[in-house]
Each structure stands twice: as structure tokens, then as C-alpha cells.
Amino acid sequence: MTAAERLFLDKGVDATTVSDITTLAGVAKGTFYHYFASKHEMLAALAERYTQHFLASLEAAIDLCMPNDWEGRLRAWVQANIATYLGTWQLHDIVYTSHRRSIGIDPADNPDKNAILAQLGAILAGGAAAGAWPLPQPRLAALMIYSAVHGVTDDAIAAQLQDSSAFAADVADACLRMLGTPH
Structure with missing residues (x-):
């Protein structure tokens, strides 16, 4: 979530992709989707x-x-x-x-x-x-x-x-x- 927060602040929500978040966090996309169904669910969290x-x-x-x-x-x-x-x-x-x-x-x-x-x-x-x-x-x-x-x-x-x-x-x-x- 910290990686998403940083990217949302730097790039905006719309410009940030799930790939951007997982790359910065150093995790696989599957790990992201294990916890969140979408970027908007991450935003809710x-x-x-x-x-x-x-x-x-x-x-x-x-x-x-x-x-x-x-x-x-x-x-x-x-x-x-x-x-x-x-x-x-x-x-x-x-x-x-x-x-x-x-x-x-x-x-x-x-x-x-x-x-x-x-x-x-x-x-x-x-x-x-x-x-x-x-x-x-x-x-x-x-x-x-x-x-x-x-x-x-x-x-x-x-x-x-x-x-x-x-x-x-x-x-x-x-x-x-x-x-x-x-x-």
C-alpha cells in the first residue's frame, strides 16, 4: 500500500497502473491481486x-x-x-x-x-x-x-x-x- 500511496501522490491515481505499484513494491502482480481485486480496491484500503x-x-x-x-x-x-x-x-x-x-x-x-x-x-x-x-x-x-x-x-x-x-x-x-x- 505504501508503494501505491507514493505513486498516487507522484503520478495520480489514473496514471498509476497495477504494474507500476507491483514494480515499486517489488512484488508479483499475483501478490497484488491476492490482496486487492483492483486498483480502486487498493484506493479504498x-x-x-x-x-x-x-x-x-x-x-x-x-x-x-x-x-x-x-x-x-x-x-x-x-x-x-x-x-x-x-x-x-x-x-x-x-x-x-x-x-x-x-x-x-x-x-x-x-x-x-x-x-x-x-x-x-x-x-x-x-x-x-x-x-x-x-x-x-x-x-x-x-x-x-x-x-x-x-x-x-x-x-x-x-x-x-x-x-x-x-x-x-x-x-x-x-x-x-x-x-x-x-x-
Whole structure:
């Protein structure tokens, strides 16, 4: 999978062949087809691996916070999300855009996005239960924060932002204000 990832980043998905992948990986085509039925199945596996890495990166940042520090946990989620996305946006765009298009996934039925929303939703619901913020519609708040964070990060990518620390802190503050906290 690492060979495919490298080639997809260098050449693009459409220009990369199974032969390219197996040559770089140093394996026979039969070995590739033992694990994957097609290049697009490999792309799906890369998307799953990317999502697991993305979630683990966010979880590691959240885990540094005290369990009842809901503002800190949300801030950590936002900041890690921005840093991880900025550091991996090329692969993000390949695995999500190309994979969804190749297999025709309805954007409303997106297991990768839903996994990230569930992680964010747990923080928001925990904070609401603890009284950190009023939250009558947790799913709506999660969708808005998720969309906002990814939207502003796309803008940062386009602007070629090099250091995301202050930017991510500002975005986290905006998300907390949206929830009604005094930041």
C-alpha cells in the first residue's frame, strides 16, 4: 500500500497502473491481486488507512487533555485536525475524492466522515452533559464545526500557510464561541 500511496501522490491515481505499484513494491502482480481485486480496491484500503491515521492523530491530541476538560478537548480536536489535514492534504484529496468518485459513494453515506463526526460528537455531547456549553442539537453542531474546520483549512492550504499554530488557535476559539463559551 505504501508503494501505491507514493505513486498516487507522484503520478495520480489514473496514471498509476497495477504494474507500476507491483514494480515499486517489488512484488508479483499475483501478490497484488491476492490482496486487492483492483486498483480502486487498493484506493479504498488507502482511504481506510488514512482515516484510521487521521482519527488516531486527533485522539492522541485529545488524550493529552484532562477527561473533564471539554473546552481543552475540543480545542485539541480542532488544532490536531488542522495540523493533520495541513500535513496530509495531498493524500487526503487523493483517497477521498478519487475513491468516492471511482465507486460512486453518495456523499451522505460517508463512513470516513461519519467516524470523524462521531469522535467530535462525543466531545460535544460530553461537554454538553457536563454543562460546558448548551447543545440542543449535537449532530448539527458537529456537522457545522467539522465543515467549518475543513473549510478554513482548505483556505489555509490554498494560501500555503506554513505555521498553523496561531491559525488553529483562532479557529478553535471561533468554534468555542459558536458553542456559547466566552472565548
